Amino acid sequence: xxxSEMWNIFLMQGFAGLSLFSVLLLMGLGLxxxxxxxxxxxxxxxxxxxxxxxxxFMLSSLTETYAPTLTPxxxxxxxxxxxxxxxxxxxxxxWALIRHLYRRxxxxxxxxxxxxxxxxxxxxxxFGAKEVSPTLPEWLLGSWAPAEGLDIPINGMFVxxxxxxxxxxxxxxxxxxxxGLRVRATVSNRTMANAIGINxxxxxxxxxxxxxxxxxxxxxxxxxxxxxGPTSGSLYIVDAFLVVTFGGAxxxxxxxxxxxxxxxxQSISEFFLTGSxxxxxxxxxxxxxxxIRPQGLFALKVRR
Amino acid sequence: MSNSDFVLAIEDLTVSFxxxxxxxxxxxYVDKGELRVIIGPNxxxxxxxxxxxxxxxxxxxxxxxxKNNEMTKLAEHQIVRSGxxxxxxxPSIYENLSVFKNLEVSFPRGRGVFxxxxxxxxxxxxxxxxxxxxxxxxxxxxxxEAGLLSHGQKQWLEIGMLLMQxxxxxxxxxxxxxxxxRERELTAELLERICRNRSMIVIEHDMxxxxxxxxKVTVMHQGKILAEGPMDKVQNDPKVIDVYLGH
Amino acid sequence: xxxxxxxxxxSDMAGIVVLALVVFVVLPGTVDxxxxxxxGKYLTYxxxxxxxxxxxGYGGILSLGQGVFFGLGGYCMAMFLKLEASDPIxxxxxxxxxxxxxxxWNQITQLPIWWEPxxxxxxxxxALLLVPTILAFIVGFAMFKRRVGGVYFAIITQAVALVLSVxxxxxxxxxxxxxxxxxxKTMLGWDIRTDSAKYILYFANAVLLFGAIFACRAVQRxxxxxxxxxxxxxxxxxxxxxxxxxxxxVFVFCLAAMLCGLGGAMFALQVGFMSPxxxxxxxxxxxxxxxxxxxxxxxxxxxxxxxxxxxxxTYFSETFPQLxxxxxxxxxxxxxxxxxxxxxxxxxxYVKPWLLKSKAPRDTGAPTAQVTPEATPATPPRTSAAPAxxxxxxxxxxxxxxxxxxxx
Numbered sequence: 029x030x031x032s033e034m035w036n037i038f039l040m041q042g043f044a045g046l047s048l049f050s051v052l053l054l055m056g057l058g059l060x061x062x063x064x065x066x067x068x069x070x071x072x073x074x075x076x077x078x079x080x081x082x083x084x085f086m087l088s089s090l091t092e093t094y095a096p097t098l099t100p101x102x103x104x105x106x107x108x109x110x111x112x113x114x115x116x117x118x119x120x121x122x123w124a125l126i127r128h129l130y131r132r133x134x135x136x137x138x139x140x141x142x143x144x145x146x147x148x149x150x151x152x153x154x155f156g157a158k159e160v161s162p163t164l165p166e167w168l169l170g171s172w173a174p175a176e177g178l179d180i181p182i183n184g185m186f187v188x189x190x191x192x193x194x195x196x197x198x199x200x201x202x203x204x205x206x207x208g209l210r211v212r213a214t215v216s217n218r219t220m221a222n223a224i225g226i227n228x229x230x231x232x233x234x235x236x237x238x239x240x241x242x243x244x245x246x247x248x249x250x251x252x253x254x255x256x257g258p259t260s261g262s263l264y265i266v267d268a269f270l271v272v273t274f275g276g277a278x279x280x281x282x283x284x285x286x287x288x289x290x291x292x293x294q295s296i297s298e299f300f301l302t303g304s305x306x307x308x309x310x311x312x313x314x315x316x317x318x319x320i321r322p323q324g325l326f327a328l329k330v331r332r
Numbered sequence: 333m334s335n336s337d338f339v340l341a342i343e344d345l346t347v348s349f350x351x352x353x354x355x356x357x358x359x360x361y362v363d364k365g366e367l368r369v370i371i372g373p374n375x376x377x378x379x380x381x382x383x384x385x386x387x388x389x390x391x392x393x394x395x396x397x398x399k400n401n402e403m404t405k406l407a408e409h410q411i412v413r414s415g416x417x418x419x420x421x422x423p424s425i426y427e428n429l430s431v432f433k434n435l436e437v438s439f440p441r442g443r444g445v446f447x448x449x450x451x452x453x454x455x456x457x458x459x460x461x462x463x464x465x466x467x468x469x470x471x472x473x474x475x476x477e478a479g480l481l482s483h484g485q486k487q488w489l490e491i492g493m494l495l496m497q498x499x500x501x502x503x504x505x506x507x508x509x510x511x512x513x514r515e516r517e518l519t520a521e522l523l524e525r526i527c528r529n530r531s532m533i534v535i536e537h538d539m540x541x542x543x544x545x546x547x548k549v550t551v552m553h554q555g556k557i558l559a560e561g562p563m564d565k566v567q568n569d570p571k572v573i574d575v576y577l578g579h
Numbered sequence: 580x581x582x583x584x585x586x587x588x589x590s591d592m593a594g595i596v597v598l599a600l601v602v603f604v605v606l607p608g609t610v611d612x613x614x615x616x617x618x619g620k621y622l623t624y625x626x627x628x629x630x631x632x633x634x635x636g637y638g639g640i641l642s643l644g645q646g647v648f649f650g651l652g653g654y655c656m657a658m659f660l661k662l663e664a665s666d667p668i669x670x671x672x673x674x675x676x677x678x679x680x681x682x683x684w685n686q687i688t689q690l691p692i693w694w695e696p697x698x699x700x701x702x703x704x705x706a707l708l709l710v711p712t713i714l715a716f717i718v719g720f721a722m723f724k725r726r727v728g729g730v731y732f733a734i735i736t737q738a739v740a741l742v743l744s745v746x747x748x749x750x751x752x753x754x755x756x757x758x759x760x761x762x763x764k765t766m767l768g769w770d771i772r773t774d775s776a777k778y779i780l781y782f783a784n785a786v787l788l789f790g791a792i793f794a795c796r797a798v799q800r801x802x803x804x805x806x807x808x809x810x811x812x813x814x815x816x817x818x819x820x821x822x823x824x825x826x827x828x829v830f831v832f833c834l835a836a837m838l839c840g841l842g843g844a845m846f847a848l849q850v851g852f853m854s855p856x857x858x859x860x861x862x863x864x865x866x867x868x869x870x871x872x873x874x875x876x877x878x879x880x881x882x883x884x885x886x887x888x889x890x891x892x893t894y895f896s897e898t899f900p901q902l903x904x905x906x907x908x909x910x911x912x913x914x915x916x917x918x919x920x921x922x923x924x925x926x927x928x929y930v931k932p933w934l935l936k937s938k939a940p941r942d943t944g945a946p947t948a949q950v951t952p953e954a955t956p957a958t959p960p961r962t963s964a965a966p967a968x969x970x971x972x973x974x975x976x977x978x979x980x981x982x983x984x985x986x987x
Contacts, residue, residue, distance in 0.1 A: 069730055128916055133730050134641045135915045138871065141864055142911025149904035266741050266860065269734045304749030311742045315735060319721040322731060386819060412821035424816040426809045437805055438820050445830045451802035497821060 036178045037299065045295030047184040047253045050191040053287035054246030055264055056271035057198050060283045062239035063272055065202075065215050066232060068126055069137040072144035073268060074261025075151075076240040079117060080110035080247020081256040082155060088162035100165045103248075107190070110244040118240025122233045130232070144262060151258035159257035168252060183252040194245055199280060201238075211235050270314050276324030286325055290314065338397075339364050339501055339531045340385070345394035347384060354380045356555035357394070362501070367523065367532045369542045372552035373576050378535045379421065381552070382503050385533075386418040387411045398501065413443070417499035421506050423486035427479030431470055431489060434478050435461045438493040460496065468492040468522065484515035488522070495526060502526070503533045508541055520544045539577070551576060584934045594879040595792060602785050602882075612774045619781040619849045621889040622788055624649075626842025628869040628881035629788070630835030633795050635867070636875035637804060638831045639811035640728060644736030645839050645866050647743050648711035650858035652840025654747075654754070655710055657853035658694060659703035660763035660771075680762070685752035694753075700767060707844040708837055715836030716829060723825035723832075737860055744859035759854025763847065771848055784845045791838050792878050798834070799878075807831060868907075871914045874923025883922050 055077060062070045087106040091098050121143060129136040168186055171179040202208040210231045213221040222228050243261075250260065271290060275282030290310060297306040318324070340362040347355045354377045362368050370378050383389040385396055387408040396403040403411050412418075426434050439460065442451030465471045468488040473481065478489060487507055494502055507523070508516045516538070523532065523545050536542050542549060542563065549566045551558040553576070559569045566572055587593045606618055627645050635641050667677040675688045682690070696702045718739060722732055747754045755761070763771065770776060798804050810817045810824055818824050847853045856862065865888075873884020888910065895903040918924060 067730075069733070125912065125916075132915075134635075134733065135919070137641070137643075137730070137733060138864075138867065139912050139915040142908040142915075144908075145904050145911065146908030149901065149908070152904075153901060266734075266738055270738055273731060273734055302749060304745050308742050308746050308749065311738055311745075315738050315742070318731075318735060319718075319725070322722070322725045322727040388815075388819075407823070408818045409821050409823045412819055418819050420815070420819075424813055426813055426816070428808065428812060429805065433805055437802065437809055437817075440821060442802055443821055443823075445803065445826050448803040448806055448827070449798065449801050493816075493820065 036175070038296070039178060040180065041296050041299045042292065043180050043184055045292045046188050047181075047249075048295055049288050049291035050184075050187040051246055051250050051253065051264065052267055052271050052291050053191050053284060054194060054242060054249055055268035056275070056283045056287045057195060057280070058239040058242035058246065059268050059272045060275070060280055061198070061202075061211075061242070062236055063269070064279070064283075065211055066130075066235055066239075067133055068130070068236065069133055069140065070126075070236075070239070071137055071140040071265060072121070072147060073140075073240075073243050074263070074265040075144045075147035076114045076118060076243035076261070077247040077250060077264060078147070078151060078256065078258070078261035079114045080244030081251050081260060082151065082160075082247070083110040083113050083244065084248050084251045085155075085160050085162040085256060088164075092163055099163070100167060103165050103168070106162075107245060107248045110248045111241040112244075114244025114247070115237045115241035118243075119233060119237040121240070122236040126236055127229065127232065144265075148258045148262070155258070157258060159255040159260075161255040162251050164252060187249045187252050190245070190249060194242060195284065198242065202280065207231070207234060266311075270311070270318075274314050274318060274324055279324070282325050338362060339366075339399060340533075341395075341397040341400075342385070343395050343397075345381075345384060345391055345396060347380065347389060347392045353555050355384060355391075358552075358555065358557060360550060360557065360560075362531050362533060364531060365527070365529070367527045367534065367545055367547045368550060369534045369536055369546040369548075370550045370552055371536065371539075371542060371576065372558070375554075376552040377555040378552055379505055380555075382418060382505055382533070382535065385411075385503065386416055409443075412497070412499075413440075415500040417494035417497050417502045419487075419490050419494055419502075419504045419507060421509070423483070423490050425478045425486055425489050425493065427477070429478055430475050431465065431478055431481070432461060432474040434489055434493055435464055435496055438496040440497045464492045464495050467495065467525070469518065484511045484519075487511065488519070491522065491526075499530065501531045501533070505535045506537065507534065508536065508538060516541055587934050594877075595789075595796075598879050598882055599789060602788075603782070607778075607781070612777055615781055616777045616849060617893065618886070619777070619784050620846060621886050622781075622784055622882070623842040623846040623849065624866060624869060624889065625788055625882045625885040626791055626838045626845070627835075627866045628873060628885045629791055629795055629878055630838035631867060631870035632873075632875060632878050632881045633798065633807075634831050634835040635870060636877075637799065637807040637811070638828060639807075640828060640832065641733045641867070642736045642832065642835070643733045643860065643863050643867065644740040645835065646858045646860075646863035647736075647740050648715060648836040648839035649843040649846070649862075649866070650743065650747070650853070650855070651711045651714065652707040652843030653847045653853040653857065654760065654843070655697070655703055655707035655840070656844035656847040657760040657763060658697040659700060660766060660847065661760045662690075662694065662698050663766065664762060664764040679755070679760070681755040681758070681760070682752055687752045691753055704844075707840050711836040711840035711843075712833045715833045719829040719832040720825075723828040726825075728828075737863070740858065740860050740863045744855045747855040747858060755854075757855060759852055759856070760847075761852040761854075763851045766848065772851060777849065780845070780849045784849060787841060787845065788882070791841070792882075795834075795838075795878055798831075803827065803830070865907075868911055868914065870921075872910060872921050874921030874926075876920065877923030880921055880923030880926075887922070 055073065058076070059070065059073050062068050062073070084103070084106045087102055087109060088099075091102040125139055125143060126136065129139055164183070168183045171181045172185070173179050202211065210221070210226050213224075213226055214228045214231050218228055221231075247256075247261070250256070254260070267290065271287045272283055274290065275284070275286035293313060294306055294310045297309050300306075301309065338361045340360075342358060342360040345355055345358045345360075346353060358377075358381070360381075370381070372378055380389060384391050385403065387403065387406060387410075391404045394404075398411075398414060398416060401414065403414070403416075406414070426437070429437070436453055436457065439457050441457070442448045461474070462471065465474055468491060470481075470485060470489060470492065473485070478486065481489060487510075491504070491507065504523075508519050511519060520541060523534070526532075534545065546563050548561065549563050550560045551566055551569075551572050558575065559566050559572050567577065587597075602622070607615060610618065627649055631642075631645060661679045665677060665679045670676045670678070670680065670683070673680065673683040675683055678687065678690050697706070718736070722728070722735060727735070747759075748757045750756070765771060771780065806817060806822065806827055810827060814824055843853070843857070846857070869885040869888050870881045871884070872888050873882065874880035891906065892903065895906055914921060920927070
């Protein structure tokens with residue numbers, strides 16, 4: 029194998045890693061808001077991703093049946109609907125469940141695990157146990173070949189762009205908007221935030237729902253690289269938590285960096301090892317690093 | 333002068349949080365059997381100083397010598413075992429355990445994992461618990477759940493837990509905060525009694541109380557020592573009046 | 580009768596005795612060997628639940644990776660049994676006789692070196708206890724010495740569970756992959772598949788379980804037990820009383836892991852196989868719910884919780900498979916929102932006051948063992964039982980976690 033072929037494979041593997049990076053980052057971003065900012069362990073986060081993925085599937089079926097001419101465009105609308113649906117379910121979950129459990133993080137973990145089991149069964153009853161795939165628009169398929177022997181899939185680039193957009197949006201919202209200000213105030217001192225007139229209950233609900241909504245977008249991105257089943261989301265939950273902890277729970281920048289690191293380690297080592305061993309290697313690396321540096325990569329210096 | 337004359341010798345101690353120097357090149361000596369009171373405005377670094385001595389916060393520079401041994405590199409439990417006891421600002425006791433159990437757990441025996449498994453509450457332990465309970469005025473409350481005690485009694489219980497360890501240096505962070513007048517008097521008497529064979533550092537704001545108990549007073553301001561000496565001298569120091577006591 | 584009721588109401592041994600009656604007399608006397616074997620299987624999970632009571636209820640440390648230790652114990656036992664079942668004569672149709680069948684299917688021609696020592700039963704027994712313990716020690720030491728706890732510990736242990744299950748499934752040739760190690764037949768020539776063997780194993784397992792309960796009870800009543808409770812609520816105070824807090828956490832984590840290993844080994848013996856489906860994330864979290872349903876502070880409750888959830892699972896997943904997951908979801912949510920102290924908590928607040936109260940009208944033949952929650956006034960347990968128990972250091976329900984009074 030020549031050096032340039034090696035290089036091409038390396039690049040393609042790297043781009044394949046970018047798709048995984050996108051899904052991990054979108055999952056991680058939602059979780060960074062819910063877990064990093066609110067301290068809620070949302071074990072059902074994967075199921076909110078699945079909501080997004082099934083939304084794409086439903087809308088693709090609907091479009092195919094009723095308006096086949098719109099097939100090239102439905103995807104954009106579907107992403108927004110995925111966000112809205114996951115947002116709405118998240119809003120209800122916070123109201124029904126999460127709000128009773130603040131300050132009991134380990135109990136939240138169990139309760140949201142229960143929630144995830146229930147949601148999985150709902151998916152199974154509604155869509156069946158078999159995995160489904162939406163019909164993706166033509167333009168998302170195929171690949172771009174900038175050089176001989178180098179194929180870069182278009183869906184990967186699209187998802188990448190989507191991720192960048194969402195990431196930028198989250199940064200802007202958290203650090204530039206009134207909502208972001210309220211969230212950060214609530215996080216750093218709930219009592220004080222309450223006292224100066226921030227409706228912390230509403231802020232919590234909004235924050236949780238937005239985190240879930242972003243997981244819904246992650247689900248939309250997921251449909252371009254895999255097929256959706258009732259338990260698809262749960263496959264990503266551990267990775268998502270590791271992304272957030274590894275990056276340093278309260279740091280969005282850390283989330284981005286660690287999602288990139290994890291996805292690339294996984295994807296590139298997959299070329300040399302079997303998929304499962306690549307996964308083991310990646311996870312072990314993260315666990316080891318977290319044992320040595322438990323605060324994650326980008327920890328805030330807190331005066332205790 | 334050799335450091336060994338002092339129970340505690342702090343020299344050039346500095347700690348900074350992201351550039352903010354909470355303690356700034358501080359030097360302080362405490363004699364054997366001395367009861368030192370540290371006063372100063374909020375944010376002067378009083379509690380941080382105690383945190384540094386007992387290892388809760390790690391120093392950025394300088395040294396803390398206890399009986400001539402360096403403390404800055406030791407873990408918290410090692411510092412405690414070498415003879416430094418620390419009471420926290422808010423009463424820190426095991427609310428779900430009885431007063432007896434609170435004191436028993438603080439008895440300095442069976443501190444390792446297997447030591448704790450094998451630990452038996454023998455007669456000498458019981459005798460010590462009763463002795464300390466009498467000292468802190470909780471002799472008839474031994475079976476009460478600690479959470480049910482009054483605020484003042486909780487403060488005393490925590491002092492009692494420290495006495496169980498018989499520390500050579502006892503550090504109390506605002507021991508009379510939230511106490512009634514009567515409780516304050518009792519506490520002052522208690523501190524005088526227990527100070528007889530050990531050194532103490534007390535942080536306090538109540539000037540009458542300070543006058544009553546202090547051998548020597550240290551005034552801290554912005555992480556540094558502003559003045560030090562007997563109470564009446566410090567009280568008339570214009571710098572101290574300026575930043576803390578007021579005119 | 581009244582004396583009996585009073586004893587039931589006050590002594591913490593009562594709960595253990597009643598459970599012993601259920602496990603040693605009632606169940607073996609009423610159900611057939613097939614069902615009893617099933618109960619035996621559930622009771623192996625109870626080791627995990629009992630360990631979680633110590634680790635989570637007392638220590639306040641939630642591990643989501645207990646399946647790892649259960650699995651390691653089970654695999655150590657299964658490896659021994661598999662080697663015994665793979666003698667050259669019974670595996671003569673293989674291309675390499677004398678090695679486990681799944682190795683042969685995966686074109687492995689020689690027994691891996693790390694399988695060799697598992698030919699010895701003493702080694703296997705030592706390994707099934709020590710391998711989980713040592714892994715727990717490494718993970719616990721690294722995490723607790725750096726003061727990582729709570730949620731982060733839960734996430735890391737979960738990741739460990741994922742790693743081990745992926746590893747076992749991925750390394751088919753050495754581990755039997757997703758099917759696990761199956762067709763276990765004899766232990767030192769003794770056929771473990773016969774009915775009589777199943778009876779003996781059931782009782783052996785039950786005896787070990789009670790041994791575990793008594794050991795944990797001893798730990799709870801020692802100063803170490805008090806320290807665990809103290810650490811859970813005021814970690815800094817314990818540290819500044821001269822204790823190295825991390826060591827105690829490592830100890831209780833290792834203890835729980837060792838119990839899991841024992842449970843896993845008894846599982847492999849009684850059920851005749853071991854597979855990665857007991858190692859990963861899902862089973863590990865499910866094991867937490869056993870302890871939670873039983874009451875996270877109660878050793879005896881943990882056993883009842885395990886039995887109840889598993890009977891429920893078997894019944895519903897056979898009869899209404901769709902309903903089971905919803906029920907499981909409801910269990911998780913309900914036990915957290917409504918019954919944080921599980922069955923043991925219900926017992927404390929309803930049954931116990933009734934047992935204690937009815938000793939007053941001595942003349943009437945008080946109602947017999949028929950215990951109906953409706954018949955009892957909903958007095959909080961503290962009012963009646965607190966003075967007697969104050970020294971026993973029962974945690975109150977006041978703290979945010981809502982951890983309630985303890986029953987042994």
